[in-house]
Amino acid sequence: MRTERNPTRLDRVFARLDREPERPAHIDVPKMSRHRVALLLATLAFYLAIVWLVVITSWLVRLDWQVMFFRPYQQWPEIHAFLDYYVVLGQRGPTAVMVAAWLGWRSWRQHTLRPLLTLGASLLLLNITVGAAKLGMGRLGPHYATTIGSNEMGLGGDIFPSGHTANAVVTWGILAYLASTPRARRWLSAVSAVVSLGVGLTTVYLGTHWLSDVVLGWAAGLLILLALPWCEPLIARAEVSIFALRDRLRERPSRAVAAPAPVPSTPVAAHVALAQVPAAQEEAATVREPVSPARVPRSPAYLAPGPHTTRSERTPVTPVGSRRPPHADRLPRGAAASAARPLAGG
Template sequence: MRVPGRIRCPLSRGHTIAFLAAAACYAAVLAAVVTGSGLVRLDWQVALFKPYKQWPQARPVLDAFVIAGQRGPTALAALVWAGWRGRRTGSLRPPLVLGSALVLLNASVGAVKILTGRLNPQYAQTPGSAELLHGGMAFPSGHTANAVVVWGAVAYLAGRHRRSGALVACLMALGVGLTTVYLGTHWVSDVLGGWAAGALVLLTLPLLEPLIATVSASVSARAAVYSMGR
């Protein structure tokens, strides 16, 4: 029974729990980095271990694979796919959803990068330090967050292929994150933060669906009127 005056949450209970869990994980990783906890010690242990020197034979392959998390190439490829998907379904929803996800990603991850100013491992100056407020852009890992969001958004839009798409998205996000640690371009905590930051963006997308539907309908209506007037 619907209670008059109650504001209905647009997310399911499970979705809300997932969103809160991702936010809590993100906050916990950030707090661990800021306070210089054991996670920062782990960061240094892995960085000084230099995985790329321990297993150099994997480096050529992983240098190429990490491009799967690079924003420019993956975003462009995904936008092309979303345009094709939208044309096939006769809807602007796919490119609008993907575009919204990319805007949220850039704004949220970019803001935290600027605020923390963390240096990447190869530019670290003080052993044992979290390397914060030095003008760096390490935390959270942009490659990792981008892999989560781009591949996750494609899975979100994949229709009947959503489950298999979600599996591929998880594997790509996991692989890209671990690859950045192997290459020494990010700390372990950067990757943990990137996974959480990307998950938050994906979990926000359902909240934008009403606005996306309104914009899509408005653009379609304007296009119909324009075509009739020609």
């Protein structure tokens, strides 16, 4: 007896992917609550405190120099090759491509542009805020330090805060921000925190950043994630505008086909053209029969020289009289009908 195979988990996943994409009825959009505002203000105060401690060359700068002289990449050289690849998780190009691919698939499945627009808004804020801070403070990195014990500020560098760390916080944290369920948000928040923490410490291990750069990068990325609900109304308006533009572009070819002929400017010609429009529309509505193509003229036949008579003057081809052969039992056509058949019963 043949039994049906029970669907596995992989079969259910493929069956779900084959379904028609549907827009969720309720998409959870984070709002700017009091708890989020308080956390934003606390993170901003921490950010300014780190900057102040570096500017006044406090104990944080001395800690930076101690970690740099410790040279972690010489203490644990066996993990150097792995961390060279792991730090790519903080580079803006590769991480943006990976996250954009996932969010693009979600946008297609849910018929909404919010995931991609949110990622674009977060990366725009990241480039503006972190880029402006880097160029404004101009701090040199450990490999280009000039004076031992100094903060290396205002010397034309672009190392403070750490761009790798801030990018890791924002790029991977946006997945937790856009999660559809609380459980997924908790798990993705933990994963993004571990990844961004590891990327920041990896830059310190490789000697490309001071420890204070990494701490400030964590704060800069967290500020962007906390401020994203303020961008949600702008993201919603941008989504509506993009969909409206798409609908207009779709309707343009149909309007171009259904557009009537231009009306001439002369009054008499305009009256004649307007009178011809209904007739033309009726003609287009009726189904025309296919017209056979015109005959190709034949080449003239070759005639022998000499006098030629018309067809009526020619000798008829068919001979005169009947074509049937004569039979002895048949009577001539003019004989009487009574003589052709004897009467029965007499």
